[in-house]
Amino acid sequence: MTEFDAREQAQQILDYCLLSMRYGLNFNTQGNISVRLPEEDRFMITPTDMEYDRMSADDMVVVDANANVIEGRHEPSSEVTVHLAVYRRRPDVNAIVHTEPVFANVFGVIGEPIEGALVNMIIYTRGAVPIMPFAPSNNTAFGDAMCDVMGDRNAVVWANHGLLTVGPNLRDAFKASVAVESAAKVLLHARAVTDKVNVLDYESLGLRSGL
Numbered sequence: 001m002t003e004f005d006a007r008e009q010a011q012q013i014l015d016y017c018l019l020s021m022r023y024g025l026n027f028n029t030q031g032n033i034s035v036r037l038p039e040e041d042r043f044m045i046t047p048t049d050m051e052y053d054r055m056s057a058d059d060m061v062v063v064d065a066n067a068n069v070i071e072g073r074h075e076p077s078s079e080v081t082v083h084l085a086v087y088r089r090r091p092d093v094n095a096i097v098h099t100e101p102v103f104a105n106v107f108g109v110i111g112e113p114i115e116g117a118l119v120n121m122i123i124y125t126r127g128a129v130p131i132m133p134f135a136p137s138n139n140t141a142f143g144d145a146m147c148d149v150m151g152d153r154n155a156v157v158w159a160n161h162g163l164l165t166v167g168p169n170l171r172d173a174f175k176a177s178v179a180v181e182s183a184a185k186v187l188l189h190a191r192a193v194t195d196k197v198n199v200l201d202y203e204s205l206g207l208r209s210g211l
């Protein structure tokens with residue numbers, strides 16, 4: 001087993017940040033990404049208020065479970081306490097991706113969960129994506145309430161704001177974000193031509209054992 005390389009981890013986070021812009025999931029300084037580090041009570045997260053395309057691996061911030069900065073020259077993302085609430089509540093989660101993509105946000109604005117339009121989405125999300133009602137997202141209370149809404153699923157839309165996805169690793173958490181936005185886009189296009197859309201139910205498909 002290779003020793004943990006913090007620099008490599010920081011670069012991986014940056015790579016997915018840049019990919020989120022290329023895929024149109026974020027603009028300006030929107031979004032944030034974090035991972036749980038191998039050392040207990042340590043998490044690496046993107047800094048606050050910095051464009052991804054101006055960020056370097058050295059700009060990542062390491063915090064403890066109370067959001068105290070352990071390493072780094074910047075303040076962590078303003079939503080760090082939301083990420084920490086997820087890590088506290090979901091031991092299965094090792095990575096979190098928050099983005100602000102247009103089509104997922106439409107469902108937040110109309111207050112309707114994103115149903116399983118695509119099989120790829122519900123495999124990652126473990127079902128329809130619920131909606132967290134709007135509230136300021138820079139505090140632990142929002143994080144706890146959001147965890148209640150998300151339950152054991154891997155995605156939740158924040159009404160009038162964005163999307164948060166989680167996973168056992170960063171690659172899966174990121175793929176969940178892409179999958180949700182794709183499904184939201186397809187669903188809205190389908191609805192533009194008919195009211196009769198076919199969606200998948202995660203529980204009845206027996207996908208829990210994986211494909």
Ligand SMILES: [Zn+2]
Pocket residue numbers: 030031098099100161162
């Ligand atoms: Zn945001």
